[in-house]
Amino acid sequence: MGDLRDPNFKRIDNLEKANAFIDEAVRELKKQIGNDKVLLALSGGVDSSVTAALLIKAIGKNLVCVHVNHGLLRKDESKQVIKVFKEELGANLIYVDAVDEFLDKLAGVADPETKRKIIGKEFIDVFAREARKLGDIKFLAQGTIYPDILESKGIKAHHNVGGLPEDLKFELVEPVKFLYKDEVRLVGLALGLKKEMVYRQPFPGPGLGVRCVGAITKERLELVRESDAILREEFAKCGLSEKVWQYFTIVPDYRSVGIKDNKRTFEYFVVIRAVNSVDATTATVEEIPYDILFKIRDRILNEVSGVNRVLFDITPKPTGTIEWE
Ligand code: XMP
Numbered sequence: 001m002g003d004l005r006d007p008n009f010k011r012i013d014n015l016e017k018a019n020a021f022i023d024e025a026v027r028e029l030k031k032q033i034g035n036d037k038v039l040l041a042l043s044g045g046v047d048s049s050v051t052a053a054l055l056i057k058a059i060g061k062n063l064v065c066v067h068v069n070h071g072l073l074r075k076d077e078s079k080q081v082i083k084v085f086k087e088e089l090g091a092n093l094i095y096v097d098a099v100d101e102f103l104d105k106l107a108g109v110a111d112p113e114t115k116r117k118i119i120g121k122e123f124i125d126v127f128a129r130e131a132r133k134l135g136d137i138k139f140l141a142q143g144t145i146y147p148d149i150l151e152s153k154g155i156k157a158h159h160n161v162g163g164l165p166e167d168l169k170f171e172l173v174e175p176v177k178f179l180y181k182d183e184v185r186l187v188g189l190a191l192g193l194k195k196e197m198v199y200r201q202p203f204p205g206p207g208l209g210v211r212c213v214g215a216i217t218k219e220r221l222e223l224v225r226e227s228d229a230i231l232r233e234e235f236a237k238c239g240l241s242e243k244v245w246q247y248f249t250i251v252p253d254y255r256s257v258g259i260k261d262n263k264r265t266f267e268y269f270v271v272i273r274a275v276n277s278v279d280a281t282t283a284t285v286e287e288i289p290y291d292i293l294f295k296i297r298d299r300i301l302n303e304v305s306g307v308n309r310v311l312f313d314i315t316p317k318p319t320g321t322i323e324w325e
Contacts, residue, residue: 047143071099072207112325140170214253258308
């Protein structure tokens, strides 16, 4: 597919151009939306966050953000979304706690594609239910970005709010759909979003679900969440978070024998993955210095109970994908 952008579109490579884009986008959004309401699924990811911030600037409280907590988010992620959007930006935000609902549907399901499909379908169901409760809303905003349009088909089932049931008919609002990721980030910064939010590492729609390898349990999900929080904290401390493209932990549904306080243990292991990539189609492994790896290992073994081993995944893509599922 060729370039669909207007040939006159000026690439956004500084804050001045980002501000010019924002002025123009706000004008267009006001014209398109008028006094109607717009619904948006706010995950906290870069694209939906920037889309939300842009719409808040254009239409304020007429943007209704729905944040679904599916229980597969990182530590404190939902709290962060509420803090930034509701408290700081004054968004009209509905928080939906769907944790038990998602985990019930996923119980005992080990096949990766089936897990993804359940998470995707459940997300649509929960979002549709909220949308129906809200009554007549004309528009649906989506954080579609230009690469999404160019590569609409991936190897794995991807997850967004496309595919809503027939009775929910919306006109789409996609204010950043002609922007590349780096341009979306600049627009986010120009809108006043924090650097940590705008330069977040990629995070898959099915969240920690694809890192809790095999059938998801609350127990193992907690091991993924806690070890991931430690990894992110340590990477931030030593500056690796600014350097490494994507880093996270994985906990497969497999236990091994260990020893602790002179007693035999039979516990899960945590895998650390840290990769660099440009567009996620290929990836290389970051060479983390051993002293940093050992520090992370010690913290995980001491602070995350139920884990007796820590491994480092040295597999590039190909042959491994970035995520394990
Ligand atoms: P893989 O594992 O295929 O991942 O090498 C490539 C990149 O895509 C992210 N990823 C997803 N992102 N929805 C998303 O929005 C998804 O379902 C999904 N699955 C994988 C992954 O984290 C990596 O950055």
